[in-house]
Amino acid sequence: MSEVRPISIMLYKRLLSYLRLIKQRPEGSPDNISSAVIAHALGLNDVQVRKDLAAVSSGGKPKIGYITKDLIADLEHFLGHDNCSEAVLVGAGNLGRALISYENFANYGLKIVAAFDTDPRVIGTSFKGCDIYSAERIPDLCRRLQVHLGIIAVPAVAAQEACDTLLNAGVMAVWNFAPVNLKVTESALIRNEDMGASLALLMKTLKDKMSPPEEKGRGRR
Amino acid sequence: MSEVRPISIMLYKRLLSYLRLIKQRPEGSPDNISSAVIAHALGLNDVQVRKDLAAVSSGGKPKIGYITKDLIADLEHFLGHDNCSEAVLVGAGNLGRALISYENFANYGLKIVAAFDTDPRVIGTSFKGCDIYSAERIPDLCRRLQVHLGIIAVPAVAAQEACDTLLNAGVMAVWNFAPVNLKVTESALIRNEDMGASLALLMKTLKDKMSPPEEKGRGRR
DNA sequence: TAGATTGTTAATCGATTAACAATC
DNA sequence: TAGATTGTTAATCGATTAACAATC
Numbered sequence: 025m026s027e028v029r030p031i032s033i034m035l036y037k038r039l040l041s042y043l044r045l046i047k048q049r050p051e052g053s054p055d056n057i058s059s060a061v062i063a064h065a066l067g068l069n070d071v072q073v074r075k076d077l078a079a080v081s082s083g084g085k086p087k088i089g090y091i092t093k094d095l096i097a098d099l100e101h102f103l104g105h106d107n108c109s110e111a112v113l114v115g116a117g118n119l120g121r122a123l124i125s126y127e128n129f130a131n132y133g134l135k136i137v138a139a140f141d142t143d144p145r146v147i148g149t150s151f152k153g154c155d156i157y158s159a160e161r162i163p164d165l166c167r168r169l170q171v172h173l174g175i176i177a178v179p180a181v182a183a184q185e186a187c188d189t190l191l192n193a194g195v196m197a198v199w200n201f202a203p204v205n206l207k208v209t210e211s212a213l214i215r216n217e218d219m220g221a222s223l224a225l226l227m228k229t230l231k232d233k234m235s236p237p238e239e240k241g242r243g244r245r
Numbered sequence: 246m247s248e249v250r251p252i253s254i255m256l257y258k259r260l261l262s263y264l265r266l267i268k269q270r271p272e273g274s275p276d277n278i279s280s281a282v283i284a285h286a287l288g289l290n291d292v293q294v295r296k297d298l299a300a301v302s303s304g305g306k307p308k309i310g311y312i313t314k315d316l317i318a319d320l321e322h323f324l325g326h327d328n329c330s331e332a333v334l335v336g337a338g339n340l341g342r343a344l345i346s347y348e349n350f351a352n353y354g355l356k357i358v359a360a361f362d363t364d365p366r367v368i369g370t371s372f373k374g375c376d377i378y379s380a381e382r383i384p385d386l387c388r389r390l391q392v393h394l395g396i397i398a399v400p401a402v403a404a405q406e407a408c409d410t411l412l413n414a415g416v417m418a419v420w421n422f423a424p425v426n427l428k429v430t431e432s433a434l435i436r437n438e439d440m441g442a443s444l445a446l447l448m449k450t451l452k453d454k455m456s457p458p459e460e461k462g463r464g465r466r
Numbered sequence: 467t468a469g470a471t472t473g474t475t476a477a478t479c480g481a482t483t484a485a486c487a488a489t490c
Numbered sequence: 491t492a493g494a495t496t497g498t499t500a501a502t503c504g505a506t507t508a509a510c511a512a513t514c
């Protein structure tokens with residue numbers, strides 16, 4: 025009975041970057057690759073690359089490195105890409121439509137199978153092959169489609185209700201784009217994707233780089 | 246001469262969640278708040294909250310906690326929200342338009358001042374008040390507007406070129422939504438926002454929770 | 467064999483948490 | 491005063507890196 029330790033997002037993203045790097049290599053590249061090459065290409069430490077890969081693959085060979093074909097298979101297997109998963113989307117506004125049309129999801133074995141909205145102008149239409157239903161049908165359709173993942177792309181004020189509805193409909197994990205801290209009692213899995221946060225941190229880092237930060241507080245005492 | 250240590254994204258996101266929590270408190274809430282209350286609401290450790298806040302604010306008072314008004318001001322100041330910053334967007338497709346219409350950015354003091362695309366059907370139009378220009382005008386406009394941040398929302402194949410163009414035009418930081426590892430020689434600041442990665446990790450965590458993972462590798466030896 | 471490369475063990479580093487003294 | 495709450499110091503934990511032995 026091995027403990028299931030949740031994998032860190034840092035590690036997961038590194039593994040993805042390895043996979044992407046290897047897959048993007050030009051036609052005719054050698055069929056093996058060393059940890060040092062991977063590390064150099066991504067600006068990482070080579071020991072870290074080996075450790076990461078050891079957690080995932082059946083290993084490399086001294087003097088040869090890793091066989092790319094096997095490594096791709098191992099990475100995809102571990103990352104879950106070879107096992108297509110389905111999700112529903114709540115909110116078919118600009119962000120929702122961007123998510124529907126984000127082809128990249130398919131590369132990760134992900135598929136958005138239905139979208140929901142409350143706007144009568146979009147209900148009943150479809151976008152890039154994804155049908156948009158009334159939000160009232162969330163319970164019904166989620167159960168019928170046996171979907172366990174929901175994506176929330178509604179305005180902040182509507183997010184909590186959307187989340188509750190999804191969880192009641194059997195959804196077990198929620199990817200939330202609304203800038204709110206969703207309250208969940210049960211052991212649901214919530215991932216908040218606060219895009220503003222990422223961008224704001226990038227800008228702050230940039231500013232601090234251009235002009236070092238002042239001292240903290242505002243000197244009001 | 247204090248060392249400028251780059252702030253970790255974890256810390257930054259926690260600080261944002263404190264700010265959001267405090268701002269979202271209902272009208273008539275007390276004008277002070279304790280670290281324990283914040284910690285409990287967000288599922289964190291109260292010592293961590295105090296340490297985080299110590300890095301940012303001029304401090305709380307024993308038996309009282311933190312004055313919300315001052316704390317909001319300190320957090321906004323530290324996070325850079327009281328200092329509006331401008332960015333340009335390359336790629337006005339679905340994702341680009343979603344970013345333009347993501348009102349939440351304004352809450353972080355961010356503004357997208359111009360968008361670029363190569364599609365003649367959208368060049369010359371505007372979306373939600375944001376003008377869309379030909380990609381050829383990136384160098385010209387970035388310099389004139391003195392913009393230091395660029396957002397890349399183009400397909401993967403076009404991302405590297407967009408990045409190069411931006412950096413040549415004086416942009417110093419790039420927020421990249423395309424699923425590629427951008428190559429940059431100079432000391433430009435690159436932040437990759439791989440949405441597929443976040444979603445895929447969420448799904449994997451969910452799967453592992455529902456059925457524990459198998460052993461690694463594929464047993465091919 | 468010699469050299470390249472992996473994988474492991476130990477050291478380091480940073481972030482989180484526990485214990486507790488300080489203070490209003 | 492007594493109790494609530496902050497802030498600091500020390501301990502813990504996990505992740506990264508360095509050193510090095512194993513191996514093809």
